[in-house]
Amino acid sequence: MINVSIRTDLYYVGNIYDLDKLIRILRETYGRRLQGYKYYGGKVTWGEINGISDLPLSVEDYVEPGLYRLREGYRFRHSSVSPKLFLLPSKQIYIVESNDFSQAKVLDYNVSIQYVLFGIKPCDLNAINVLDRMIGEKNPVYAHRRRSISAIIVEECLEPNNNCFCGVMNSGPFVEKDFDIAYARLDDKRVIFKYGSSFGRDVLSKLELRIAGEKEVYEYLEKTKLARERTSAVFKKSMKEIQESLMNKARDKELWLKISENCVGCGNCNFVCPTCFCLEFDYSINGEDQGVKIANWTGCLLYSYGQVAGGHFRPELYTRYRHFILHKFVFYPRQIERLGCVGCGRCITWCPMSIDLRECVNNAISG
Amino acid sequence: MIRVAFLKLTSCSGCLNQSLVALLSNEELLGKFEFAYFTELGLLTEDYFDILFVEGSVSNSKQEKELREFRKKSKTLVALGTCAVQGGIQSLRSGEDVEEVKKTVYPFPDKIDIYSDPKPISDVVKVDFAITGCPINGDAVVNFLRKYDVGGLPLILPESVCCECKRNGLTCVMVAQGTPCLGPVTVSGCGALCPSFQRGCYGCYGLRTWDLDKTRLEKFFDKLLKLGAPESMIQVIARGYGYRSYKYVRRG
Structure with missing residues (x-):
């Protein structure tokens, strides 16, 4: 049962050592620097990729709500970091000024280095798209860092993990646009490549890969289809109905109190979310009689978030949790015409209280 | 010169040591502040203070009296460390009968002046500013002094x-x-x-x-x-x- 209409010439097949070749070509021939998920010291963090040994190729994440374990395997999906760590760092120094305000220096984040995001996931790519629309040029740090990214190489997920729901948010587990090269691991050795831009095609042609056979393409498409199905059956209603229902129930205090009953307001979900972008300014004085203006990550689940001069606009925890859900599902579409959630499931994995966002949304729309 | 005092009540001196280390590593501060009262350094001038840092909780009537007197002499009072702010480790004995313990340990239990529940200093005097931690982060004291010096106070954003x-x-x-x-x-x-x-x-x-x-x-x-x-x-x-x-x- 092979579909004859499949275009096999778009796909190439290689093995994991071709990834090493790819890294070397990008670094040496094109002079780019690579940023991506880095396996270091038994953990997967974010950092510079210098070779195949930096890639999380022989680990796999096992997740449940509130549980994360790395084990041996070849299907790495997520860790708590995301490309946000590179694009919108957790601490950004803006201005350094002298104590008598006579001298001030605005820090220049303009970088001449060309970066490549290597091995990010389809949901991460969509999260960057959300951030582009939401922040774009408004934040100088983000704008400069975003401009320094010259190419994006995506690793598609053929086996999403338990907490993934990218299918229903239409942001995975495969990519169709906005990427240069995408690859997916058919098994622990074979890797299937495709290109999404002329730059990607040029780079792939240098790898000297063989064009994929029909069987391999069929296997790839079949696995993607399964993965999409697996991550799609999450919500009881369609997205439009969910949005309407959430808005209708926004004022139901009892319901939201019930939904947020396990939340302790620690803000972990905000910090691991690849599309959460809130910053908070802090002014400090350092030893050389200088004042420094720093922007730190903050989150809408934290008490200090609603604190303003003269009072507090969301003192109760349930209102802040409600805002988290409503913002992602209802307000983002109004602001940037796309959903704010990309379905990566990080907020579910890294919640110390094992709160499942999918359950909460389901309870909100049915309760 | 801004006059600064450090008062120690029931505590381990950890916060004092942290403050001391932080102050000594920021020498430019030492020129702006005059340390009037700091028992660990042998400084014992008791007239008036601009800033009074209090470490430790109140465990007996003598300490309570001392704290009240120091409060009268100082403009700003800063609670230093979890003991001063919330009671600290010694609060583990709260709710237990201290009289029994005294009887088993000491031959003349009447001579021991001690409360069964240690009090955070806010129970005794008005506290203007609190720096928590066990021990505190020395940078918090340095930050406080720097901002006080330019006429402000640090902004506290309590988070997890x-x-x-x-x-x-x-x-x-x-x-x-x-x-x-x-x-x-x-x-x-x-x-x-x-x-x-x-x-x-x-x-x-x-x-x-x-x-x-x-x-x-x-x-x-x-x-x-x-x-x-x-x-x-x-x-x-x-x-x-x-x-x-x-x-x-x-x-x-």
Whole structure:
């Protein structure tokens, strides 16, 4: 049962050592620097990729709500970091000024280095798209860092993990646009490549890969289809109905109190979310009689978030949790015409209280 | 010159040492402030102070009297460390009969002047500013003095320890290793010290109480017990470091 209409010439097949070749070509021939998920010291963090040994190729994440374990395997999906760590760092120094305000220096984040995001996931790519629309040029740090990214190489997920729901948010587990090269691991050795831009095609042609056979393409498409199905059956209603229902129930205090009953307001979900972008300014004085203006990550689940001069606009925890859900599902579409959630499931994995966002949304729309 | 005093009540001197180390490593501060009263340095001038730092909790009537007198002499009072702010480790004895203990240990128990429940200093005098921690982060004192010097006060943004963990790029010890950690319900300020050494937070900065109610806290403690946390860990947060705040936590 092979579909004859499949275009096999778009796909190439290689093995994991071709990834090493790819890294070397990008670094040496094109002079780019690579940023991506880095396996270091038994953990997967974010950092510079210098070779195949930096890639999380022989680990796999096992997740449940509130549980994360790395084990041996070849299907790495997520860790708590995301490309946000590179694009919108957790601490950004803006201005350094002298104590008598006579001298001030605005820090220049303009970088001449060309970066490549290597091995990010389809949901991460969509999260960057959300951030582009939401922040774009408004934040100088983000704008400069975003401009320094010259190419994006995506690793598609053929086996999403338990907490993934990218299918229903239409942001995975495969990519169709906005990427240069995408690859997916058919098994622990074979890797299937495709290109999404002329730059990607040029780079792939240098790898000297063989064009994929029909069987391999069929296997790839079949696995993607399964993965999409697996991550799609999450919500009881369609997205439009969910949005309407959430808005209708926004004022139901009892319901939201019930939904947020396990939340302790620690803000972990905000910090691991690849599309959460809130910053908070802090002014400090350092030893050389200088004042420094720093922007730190903050989150809408934290008490200090609603604190303003003269009072507090969301003192109760349930209102802040409600805002988290409503913002992602209802307000983002109004602001940037796309959903704010990309379905990566990080907020579910890294919640110390094992709160499942999918359950909460389901309870909100049915309760 | 701004006159500064450090008063020590029932405590381990850890906060004083932290302040001292931080001050000595920022020499430019020493020129702007005059240290009038600091028993550890042998400075004992008691006339008036611009800033009075108080370390430790109030454990007997003598300390209470001393604290009241010092308060009268000072313009700004800063509670230094968890003992002063919430009662600290010695609050573990709260609610127990101290008379019995005195009788078993001392031949003349009447001569021992001690309260059964240690008091945070806010029970005795008006506190203008609080720096929590056990021990405190020395930078907080330095930051306070610098801002005081230019005519302001530090802005306190109370958050959970998780925020500092995530900003520093640490992997969550609770989710990724199953280590019981009190970070989610504890006040930040330490820079996520314990989690950066793969240890769980033990809540020395005290409970976040302004938006947590008892039901949520009980649920969090249940989660810790499920992860294998000993009952004593809960006791420490609920009765020791967080005794004061736990007592006044809003009922859910």
